[in-house]
Amino acid sequence: KAGVTQTPRYLIKTRGQQVTLSCSPISGHRSVSWYQQTPGQGLQFLFEYFSETQRNKGNFPGRFSGRQFSNSRSEMNVSTLELGDSALYLCASSLESAPGTEAFFGQGTRLTVV
Amino acid sequence: AQSVSQHNHHVILSEAASLELGCNYSYGGTVNLFWYVQYPGQHLQLLLKYFSGDPLVKGIKGFEAEFIKSKFSFNLRKPSVQWSDTAEYFCAVNARTGRRALTFGSGTRLQVQP
DSSP states (O other): OOOOEEEOSEEEEOTTOOEEEEEEOOTTOOEEEEEEEETTTEEEEEEEEETTEEEEEOSOOTTEEEEEOTTSOEEEEEOSOOGGGOEEEEEEEESSSSTTSOOEEOOOEEEEEO | OOEEEOOOSEEEEETTOOEEEOOEEEOSSOEEEEEEEEOTTSOEEEEEEEOSSOSEEEOGGGOEEEEEGGGTEEEEEESSOOGGGOEEEEEEEEESSSOOOOEEOOOEEEEEEO
């Protein structure tokens, strides 16, 4: 079956702009989580959605937001982009919103802010 | 708060050498433990996971890890590495109950020389 799909794969944006990233989970998965990966900070949790509700949120400013649709697809939005937002943004989906459930990752969206 | 430490940032081995990557975590409750691998240009993939039961878990591609509760450790091992094991390896943990967000270590870059 198809894996987690993230679009677009690459993005270049200018400081101050906003951006929307998309994630399509594996069919049947209702939990979607987002992570930011940078060389300096590693992989950091942004937020998790389950059945269209945000269940958990990481320690990121309010410029980072997300949502989940009824078909479990998720989007994350970053407003007023800063240079430090340049990163690989990873989406992971899992079958249940339970701690022991395996998360499957997409290939990520590489965002470059100039 | 949870934290994960991976002490080896960059490991260089020759083919057929044995591998052990260290992972220690800090958390006051019961956890689930994971090792993920990221091959060059590819998405994060699960190598193995520990939820409960036998503390020695076996994963894909000949990898195994041992959970030592008293040491808060979950070290990854492979008796004989191959060139194709060149990748970045991440240890991760989440709480058994409540928030399911993964907390990742900083990663270990493994380079296997032919």
